[in-house]
Amino acid sequence: MGQGHLHRLHRPGDTVIHRLPPQTKLVALFAFVVLVVLTPREAFWAFGAYALLLTAVVALAEIPSRVVARRALVEVPFVLFAVLLPFVTPGPEVEVLGLSLSTEGLLGAWNILAKATLGVVASIVLAATTEPRSLLLGLERLRLPSMLVQIASFMLRYADVILGEMERMRVARESRGFHARHLGQARVLAQSAGALFIRAYERGERVHLAMLSRGYTGTMPVLDSVGATTREWTTALVLPAAALVVAASAWVVTR
Amino acid sequence: MIDPPSLECSGLAYAYPDGHQALFGVDLTVQRGERVALLGPNGAGKTTLVLHLNGILTGGLGRVRVGGLDLGKDTVQEIRRRVGVVFQDPDDQLFMPRVRDDVAFGPANLGLRGPELEARVTRALEQVGMAEHADRPPHHLSFGQRRRVAVATVLAMEPEILVLDEPSSNLDPASRRELADIVLGLDVTVLMVTHDLPYALELCPRAAVLSGGVVVADGPTREILCDDALMTAHRLELPYGFDPARVPAR
Numbered sequence: 270m271g272q273g274h275l276h277r278l279h280r281p282g283d284t285v286i287h288r289l290p291p292q293t294k295l296v297a298l299f300a301f302v303v304l305v306v307l308t309p310r311e312a313f314w315a316f317g318a319y320a321l322l323l324t325a326v327v328a329l330a331e332i333p334s335r336v337v338a339r340r341a342l343v344e345v346p347f348v349l350f351a352v353l354l355p356f357v358t359p360g361p362e363v364e365v366l367g368l369s370l371s372t373e374g375l376l377g378a379w380n381i382l383a384k385a386t387l388g389v390v391a392s393i394v395l396a397a398t399t400e401p402r403s404l405l406l407g408l409e410r411l412r413l414p415s416m417l418v419q420i421a422s423f424m425l426r427y428a429d430v431i432l433g434e435m436e437r438m439r440v441a442r443e444s445r446g447f448h449a450r451h452l453g454q455a456r457v458l459a460q461s462a463g464a465l466f467i468r469a470y471e472r473g474e475r476v477h478l479a480m481l482s483r484g485y486t487g488t489m490p491v492l493d494s495v496g497a498t499t500r501e502w503t504t505a506l507v508l509p510a511a512a513l514v515v516a517a518s519a520w521v522v523t524r
Numbered sequence: 525m526i527d528p529p530s531l532e533c534s535g536l537a538y539a540y541p542d543g544h545q546a547l548f549g550v551d552l553t554v555q556r557g558e559r560v561a562l563l564g565p566n567g568a569g570k571t572t573l574v575l576h577l578n579g580i581l582t583g584g585l586g587r588v589r590v591g592g593l594d595l596g597k598d599t600v601q602e603i604r605r606r607v608g609v610v611f612q613d614p615d616d617q618l619f620m621p622r623v624r625d626d627v628a629f630g631p632a633n634l635g636l637r638g639p640e641l642e643a644r645v646t647r648a649l650e651q652v653g654m655a656e657h658a659d660r661p662p663h664h665l666s667f668g669q670r671r672r673v674a675v676a677t678v679l680a681m682e683p684e685i686l687v688l689d690e691p692s693s694n695l696d697p698a699s700r701r702e703l704a705d706i707v708l709g710l711d712v713t714v715l716m717v718t719h720d721l722p723y724a725l726e727l728c729p730r731a732a733v734l735s736g737g738v739v740v741a742d743g744p745t746r747e748i749l750c751d752d753a754l755m756t757a758h759r760l761e762l763p764y765g766f767d768p769a770r771v772p773a774r
Contacts (some may be wrong), residue, residue, distance in 0.1 A: 422620070426661075426662070427615075430663065461567075478616075484604050485633060487602075515682070
């Protein structure tokens with residue numbers, strides 16, 4: 270059986286970070302990212318401090334740094350955009366290695382790069398230390414509307430099934446000599462996407478029938494509840510608390 | 525006192541909203557503890573009939589009784605507990621992130637919680653020999669294992685009658701036999717919808733043939749399979765070399 274993308278992100282382990290209840294980690298991640306985003310971009314040292322904090326968490330979770338680096342590549346498209354900024358932003362310019370770049374653009378690029386990287390790395394830690402299923406339990410615990418949790422839960426269950434169907438359709442296309450070479454063949458791919466959508470929709474209907482047959486009345490029974498102790502909350506909130514100190518100092522200093 | 529039949533359908537007729545009529549008056553009674561095969565060619569109305577048994581499709585003529593209880597608006601939840609339908613594609617039936625949660629879904633909808641729910645889940649998984657896989661996600665299991673878990677999801681509701689829709693489809697011979705052993709070991713009424721005639725003969729002493737939306741034959745499976753005229757008239761064909769008269773009884 271193939272392992273789907275969603276499941277590959279999780280790295281089983283038994284560290285302090287792995288053991289924390291999912292809802293505490295979700296809250297800690299969210300608070301950390303908000304604080305990072307609110308930090309003034311001129312406070313360069315603050316971002317260094319955030320990076321140190323995150324490095325400590327990564328070490329605690331025993332995630333090898335090359336894994337973090339490889340996964341952080343999802344950020345690349347945003348980085349490319351950031352790299353353009355110093356060239357296209359109007360305003361006062363500075364000379365860097367013989368290129369004249371806009372100061373405003375450089376600061377903007379730095380702002381995107383630093384904040385995005387910190388956010389991405391923090392999310393990588395969450396995904397690597399929390400099973401997808403317990404993430405859902407955590408969201409449920411945080412009172413996310415149950416309909417959204419159900420949708421996410423079906424996505425988790427059926428991502429592999431739908432990827433499998435997509436793969437079989439690709440094999441079927443190519444077995445009959447189709448190779449996407451030029452734009453004119455986009456039509457075939459669009460039709461495949463349409464067929465895939467219909468199949469997924471029909472599967473949805475069959476799943477609904479199967480659910481009704483087992484007494485589904487519109488609400489998912491809550492099967493597991495993952496409680497968190499004050500101690501666990503305190504542990505999880507060390508990261509955002511430290512980040513708050515950094516952010517507050519940054520506000521005071523740059524004022 | 526004699527138990528009421530597990531299933532009684534009388535005069536069941538149904539036309540789909542697009543006007544296509546699938547059932548033209550189906551009468552079928554299954555006594556408690558019986559195992560009955562429902563045979564019929566593609567398009568005979570087998571799936572339509574199955575969807576009537578637990579009140580997913582209603583609105584046509586006729587009536588359905590399960591264990592003496594009439595199917596109606598206020599009994600539909602109880603009927604769905606009593607009629608356990610195992611659908612053909614286990615990926616449709618297993619929609620939760622873990623096997624254990626999936627098996628718990630039905631009984632939890634019936635209001636069970638805590639240790640009682642836990643006990644039901646464990647028992648159902650043991651009945652199909654899948655207890656050690658309780659904590660795995662369904663998509664990591666083999667197809668045969670998923671089909672067995674699908675059976676467990678329904679057994680956990682302690683149904684009056686187990687309805688299996690094409691239980692042997694897509695199974696390799698070993699998984700097919702394992703499933704047969706499980707079904708034979710269950711102490712429950714079974715209605716098995718299938719094209720797999722040797723499987724019907726192996727598991728079900730009685731068979732009913734559904735063709736053109738009515739039951740055209742109902743009797744001992746071996747006699748039905750040996751009735752060449754009946755078989756040809758309803759597009760039922762035995763596999764090459766299979767002679768139902770010579771197969772030993774189970």
